[in-house]
Amino acid sequence: MNQNAEYSAVNDAVRGQFLRRTWAMITPYWRSEEKGRAWLLLAALIGLSLFSVAISVWINHWYKDFYNALEKKDTAAFWQLIGYFGAIAAVAILGAVYRLYLTQMLTIRWRAWLTEKHFARWLADKNYYQLEQGGYTDNPDQRISEDLNNFTSNTLGLGLGLLRNIVSLVSFSIILWGVSGSIEVFGFTIPGYMFWCALVYAGIGSWITHLIGRRLIGLSNQQQRFEADLRFSMVRVRENAESIALYNGVPNENQRLSARFGKVWRNFWDIMKVSKRLTFFTAGYEQIAIIFPFIVAAPRYFAGKIELGELMQINSAFGNVQGNFSWFISAYADLASWRATSDRLLSFHQAMSENEQRAPAIDVRPEGERLVVNDLGMDLADGRHLLTDADMTVEPGQRVMLSGRSGSGKSTLLRAMGHLWPAGHGSIRLPAARYLFLPQKPYLPIGTLKAALSYPQADSVYPPERYAQVLETCRLPHLVGRLDEANHWQRMLSPGEQQRLAFARALLFAPQWLYMDEATSAMDEEDEATLYQALIDELPGLSIVSVGHRSSLKRFHGRHVRIEGGRLQEQLVS
Template structure:
């Protein structure tokens, strides 16, 4: 992933002038489908109604909580006056009311938080499933890997959706509760002293301006912290996924430097955050303390002069304290909202990217796909997804049921890209691609996909609901030479980290076992036997042929020619040629001989004697056949090579322009022409 680009992008985004407008647009895009679904297929009406009833109940509980807290301030004021008057009877009654109000506040506070968390959980569940559905839809999870502006999609789903929903509900509930508290207790203070209330209003405005500035700085720091944590987490995941390669290279020091560098960047950001949070804590504490002291400064002299009773002083102090606490909590929530806005921005950015890659681009040519019972390319010109490079031009071929096609060519020529086109992963270009339904096709890549699951699920993948007995599965393991695997685990229902305990060759044989289990009608193999020896490779391909499946392979080994009927060679400049395996071998032999003859003519010139000898051998080949030694004279191959080709049944293109094959009949055992 291009994690560095994220930091650069965040700096650019911070410089965009209408930042607040962008936030609200992102906010509505994420929150709208859950709270205000406009499409009937997105959420059922009973679900929407249920969540709105819970939200209304939460609002009622918050209003009741604030109202009861305000009522309690009056009870406290009356209780203080009763104590001052030493009225024991009224003291007991008032104390009971005061205790009941406190119990009510406790219950309302507990229930309101419970309802808030239930709503957040329901929202998290829906938003996670909705985002995951977008991620999996139309293979967006694959297409988004080609974008360098989206980092760590796994973290965005697993670690950033839940805090977004919980923070949103927490902030909204706290905001409503504290604004109501501030308003209520400001009214109470106004009833006691208009001067105190007026000063508090001015004080609040000034304090909020300072708090807003501090919050903005923390917002930027929180945004950077979120991205740096993602980069650090990705570095550790990358290290774990490539542990064996790093061990081979003994690259621990270099990897440690990379991880440590990212960790140091994260630490610097955390230190900056600590400094700003310290300043905010100092401000919050001083701000709250000043509000608590101020009512005493004004009302205490009035009480001492007999112009106010002691209950009013206590109630004003409580009201000021409640106002200050509410304001401090609100300021703290605004400070924490930076992380919340980061979550909103990153999830919105992710959702927009998923929607973009899932949508077919306009005014861009694409290969038309038709579903039929065979595979064919009809004048197909395939390009890379960015439409910048042409892989192959005007490709036309058809693979009939039961046939095998081998794709060869230099590295980087686009052999695997043709397989991506068959799978529907790449479709930029022109022409028509005929293919079977994808559920009838099994893809075997060079590095097989090993799922997180049991051995049984590994073998049955991708159709893990298939029913097979242990005896049947054991037979499949025997067929792919993995019969010893069961001795290393406790059974087919054992779940272990298979990627760590299986070598690449064992993983490739496990992938072939899936083929024998599923019996697909079509199989696509992308160097699926590259880690196997020739014996295991031959065994697996022979079983593949016995299944009567139609298969297309990509590979470099000459041994693969023995299991295919056709060869598609991708050459330079997007050109190609389609030949039978026999014709392709003959062509390569002629080219090789031509190169060898060219090299020979540099050092010596042919003479009449050698020409006459070749003519004699050619004539003998027609009537009697040639021995291995005579073929060396006609082809310039070594006798060892001639014998090897004879044992494999391979033909040879000789210097006279004819092709020779070895007749293995016991009464012949000669090279004959044709």
């Protein structure tokens, strides 16, 4: 599935049920083992949000008294109200600081919980591998790191902002209704007319804002994807710097990176165009909102029905009511970003769910003491058959070499044994014993050399002297003094050194069954012979299933099986 198809499918699936699916993504944290502290923090934030509304109401009443004191030139009242405002401001600052602090605390705790859950699900059942192979979703690293961060912060920010606006709307609507009076229009008396003016003004503004800015949701979604693709391409250059340099591939890579950035550029220009039109309207809307209440309330003031303080109170109350009604307008860009982030997380969840629900075509499970391949067929994504009706049994202690032409399915057979090949039929019964896979390109995690050697176990599992022993055995004596050095070993070591390090890892791990996929392809024959002999000598009774091309490997295997014409064929041992 390509990326455009993914987003089209996601949009079709999510449309009409977006809020339900997003709610299902929000609620687990609030029912989790952390729910006690989460609800306590949320209650404190709601309390502080309501307190901020109370401060706004407090200041609204202060406006009336303050401007009346100015109109009457009452010096004593003026200075008294200035001191009164200082007390209000001090309390407001304290509330704002702790509202921000507790919001950040709840955000990071929620993000940490979601991140751990996503890590566990992404890594479980080899989801991380299948999603990459199938192309079901782009940049899962960005979705877990950046999108989860944006999702938690925006959800809390928008949710608390909406709550604050609703409470503020109710509070100031009551004030505005009380102070605005009524007006005669075509013989009809309209009570609380300033309230209705604010409602109509904000309603029209919200409708126009949505018409202008609705494209921002899709554009924001694409911008996040294009930015992530660009970052990934640059990481690829860093990871393959030596090969690119030797190929003199700079012009090609420059062209690729420029093409990636071109998508970022063009999409950002589209965002700029929409944002410009939206800002033209919202800026004008906000400027008109400053004078609109004065225009509407001025007739009553000039008629002497209200004083200057009441006019300013009406202006303040109208501004708050209109602003609360206009929350959709002011929050539109954040809502668009939140919707785009949620869509990406929902598509990620959907891809993982589909992968989890997909029943494995090849039945692979640990059982018994032998390796048994029964009626195995393996297919490529385009439907071509690699292997047909294959049967093979490997007894404990046997060493089997798999050979065949390139592309015949040797490595794919090992992937199937490792639960990594989805297409095909039949069954594989792996021995229920300690095993290890050695791929052609070893994985060396960034960290100490000791941690790279002991992977996938912790570096504290083995005694320090054992690390030195296996390095010496595997012809890596120059690395003994660097066991505690942290580095990017996959870049530091040559391919041959990496493969020798993988053999050292196997000697440390001491498996009963070892599956190797051209694990000596980067070594010379002398190193290859030394390392195979070390396995045989130090791990007596070790069972080996090994994929290889070199004839020099045959003497280390008592049994040879060749894949020819889609079938497993036993070969005579010479």
